[in-house]
Amino acid sequence: MADHDFRTEAAALDADDPLGPLRDRFLAPESSDLVAYFDGNSLGRPVADVPGRLADFIDQQWAGRLIRAWDEQWLDWPHRLGDRLGRLVLGAAAGQTVVADSTTVLLYKLCRAAVDAQAAQGRTEIVLDTDNFPTDRYILEGIAAERGLTLRWIEADQRSGVTLEQVREAVGPKTGLAVFSHVAYRSGFLADGPGITAAVHDAGGLVLWDLCHSGGSVPVALDEWGADLAVGCTYKYLNGGPGSPAWGYVAARHHGLLRQPIWGWIGRRDAFDMGPGYEPAEGIRSFISGTPPILAMVPLDASLDLVEKAGMDAIRAKSVALTELVIRMADALLAPLGVEVASPRESAVRGAHVTLRRHGFREVTAALWREGVIPDYRDPDGIRIGVSPLSTSFAEVATGMLALRDAIVRLDAGQ
């Protein structure tokens, strides 16, 4: 297919896109050089309301109410936003999710709580995979070292990810906790959430899902899966802004039984009594440690308004259509230049990004960034095309993929 055919196809897809109007709800400054944004899987774009909401927050709540706002509403924000995420994005009933900390810190807190409860039953192994996101692997290495536990590694295929069969083989009577990403950060492979959860449970283990690349791009049903624990960030498909706080989910049946290791005053029963000795608060509150980052939660509400308007099913449908266009263009235009699709071709097992591989992609990425086409590069030779369904148009995909083709041609010509 010629270039203009892809442009025509993309225009038709945009014309039919029920979520198309929501693209105008993202901030696009006049001065921006943006041509195509392919990195909403690393840092989502700001919603257009965010400057106004931040200004109102500062004016009315921070300056206006000062310390009174903690009592009036801020202390409730981790729960309010957690419940909202639970309802719109995670398939989690109220009272099980809080917004706090970073993903890394919440991973530590939830994993430590789980392995401690399980080690008391003689379950001393943590099951994980070699291709999980680095922070997940490092945190589990640290916990294993700290608690004298054993790591049982699953060798994951970098072009797909952890399979149900591999998990069944790895778990057993020693399994305390298993930790996986639902969508693999490298390949975009979508793991079998309910199947893997059931397999870990059959062996008597607990399971924690890292949903960083799923939240806001792929429908998730934590309660229905019977998941024990989950964490995720809010700055990728959830557009919460750089360093926006993470969320943690602990299934209600574990409340009061799992105890997290960072005993701070906000997670204590009757925090404002400031009494002697730590006693965990009831419910999910005990998973909070210190003062919640309220200011950094403001943009998330604006983004969740868009998610609510769109609905996760429509978001997923558009995401599938976007990644299918990426793959069709890669096959037609880039395969002849030696580019390989290193993500699952079957949409049912693919999240919202497509990884392409070829030598020279580090240089190609740098060249693309200079012209406002923004994917990201992951060693050894991968470009990730992350297409955030709420903010990305099909035309943007077409333009960006053609620019990628041109950049490869220029690189090969030594220009």
Ligand SMILES: *Cc1c(COP(=O)(O)O)cnc(C)c1O
């Ligand atoms: C992005 C990401 C993280 C990030 O953790 P931070 O603490 O926010 O740096 C963790 N896990 C996965 C799978 C991710 O994709």
